[in-house]
Amino acid sequence: MNNTEKISFIAKYFGLVVLIIVVWEYSSQHGYIAPYMLPAPHKILNTLVQTAASYVLFQNIWVSIVRVFSGFALAALAAIVIGVLISLSRNFEIITRLILQLLKPIPPIAWIPIAILWLGIGEPSKVFVIFMGAFFPILLNTVGGIRQIDDRYVEVSRNFEVPRGKFIKKVVIPGALPQIMTGLRVGLGNAWICVVAAEMIAATQGIGYMLMDGRQLAQPDKVILAMLLVGVIGKLMDDILGKIENKVLYW
Template sequence: MPSPGNNRRFPFFNRLVLPLIVPALILLVWQVLSDRGFLRPSILPSPLAVTRTFQGMAASGDLFSQLKVSLIRVFEGFGIGAALGTLLGLAMGLSPRLDRALTLMTGLLRPIPTIAWIPVLILWMGIDEGSKVTVIAVGAFWPVLLSALQGVRGTDPKYLEVARILEKGRWEALIRVVLPSALPSLFTGLRVGLGIAWASVVGAELIAASSGIGYMIMYAREVSQPDVMLVGIVSIGLTGLLMDFLVVQLERRLLKWNQAGKESQA
């Protein structure tokens, strides 16, 4: 039962054990069904079989070399998309005229799913790295743009009034008041953007690639290795989880001042 006291009384249980119960139950049922012969190994291999394949692929370095290819693509694409999204979002937040000039354009482009761009980008850029990095950049761009815009717009006018009274110029007010106050919102966008970037790379690799974790899954299907496919799927989940964890840690460090609000929300 959710009560505020619970978290304090059993911190270890709540933070580390509780989240593991559901996955553990699923694995247990899955393993038992496999052992009893209800699940065909050629369709759904048992968790133990998948774990053995995982260990083998991790030991040989196969898995990590594929993951590395995908991660490099994500970092390139996310870097470009997030940088452009931040700059344009801040600019639109600061200039209502620019915002108005672009609002129809962004409203039109934003609802297009990232994967819809893949065939078009392959036509324009070929199946090289360029098209994949661009897909990721597009995926990361939108949430970052919107959160940067929202962050700037959400600056409390009372803070800006203080800057005026204290004779601060436009530039100083921007750097010391508007940007810090936009940062929590921007971070939310970066976090969402990174998640979308990771999902986009896998999508792009499933469609056209000769390396990467998405390619690994596609190839395993062609050669009928369901255990390898599942290793790929699980690795995508784990990598995504790890990336999100790192972003949250970074946010905690950079936005120490914002933690009071975060804790009371949680």
């Protein structure tokens, strides 16, 4: 896509967004859409300005992001380590297979009640739910990536008696890295979904809390604003990780 095509695409994209906002505003102002169902864009903008001016908005965003990356980082570390062990150790795979097969089908959100019972309504329960949401996509992609490594590299390493640690560092991780990065992107998306769900049930801060607070106070403008923030921040996080992926997978 050349520069002219890019400019044309961007112009059409923003033109569509502006058209949607204009139609939305007109419909709200003239009563075609009930305000309690879908408030006018200017009301959502006012709510954005008010919450930003009081720093409440930034506090909620920051709290959610910290929770996400805490659970995501722990999940990534655990999933990659366990994925390597499963792929390289037949005994470890046999020991963990049944447990992982039982846990994998459980939706991450289903862990919220037991997380609250075990860990209370504080930060650990939310981080745990985020961990469970991010863990399996990363694990499965790590295992899949390692098992797709060309057998010739493995044979060469064995013939030269490459130490296990060096083999993992120089052959296993680089060979599986494309799929590991895919798992990280999926896991991060799941983590973001999970933090919003967890905050909607048990939290006093965060974007999920904003959603529930808006519902309880019958403030649809606050609810819509929180939903838009969820989408925008989720897209930004995926874009950032995508750029990191492009840098890491430079070949």
